[in-house]
């Protein structure tokens with residue numbers, strides 16, 4: 001856990017951006033496959049058409065109230081509640097999140113720009129899937145990005161082959177800087 005990060009949870013229940021109360025939008029499985037195996041999805045659907053990790057927390061257990069362990073896959077509930085989930089992953093420090101690329105928001109500055117290791121801005125609009133795994137007619141309401149926490153996850157993201165723009169956020173020191181001889 002990174003003690004510098006405060007995990008704030010809003011009292012309001014989750015809601016989906018622009019989609020009238022629906023939050024069961026599933027990640028296309030090929031995205032998760034491209035990122036390797038995850039130990040835990042802390043916000044998985046009650047009925048999932050496929051596993052997203054080795055273990056899953058659902059609404060029944062309340063994933064935010066449970067322990068998080070290992071490598072996390074996180075496509076969190078949408079809306080104002082998203083920040084609390086991203087804060088938790090930033091504090092945990094090991095995993096990859098999929099969120100809307102709202103780069104100007106306080107959430108993005110608090111938990112992505114200033115804490116993540118890397119971001120992959122996905123090319124085009126992702127089409128999230130229906131709860132039964134079928135494809136809806138429209139695509140997501142905004143561009144999406146994948147956010148890596150931990151150097152290993154940044155490496156996996158860079159090598160994923162997913163189309164988009166990859167940006168390293170944690171600059172490694174060059175040998176010159178390391179020796180103090182810039």
Ligand SMILES: C[S@@+](CC[C@H](N)C(=O)[O-])C[C@H]1O[C@@H](n2cnc3c(N)ncnc32)[C@H](O)[C@@H]1O
Nearest residue numbers: 025026027043044045058059062063075076077
């Ligand atoms: C955007 S969907 C993503 C589902 C899945 N993680 C994926 O990547 O396909 C968000 C999921 O969070 C679940 N969820 C909402 N609140 C939760 C909570 N407090 N604890 C665990 N899961 C929750 C919803 O049921 C929904 O399945």
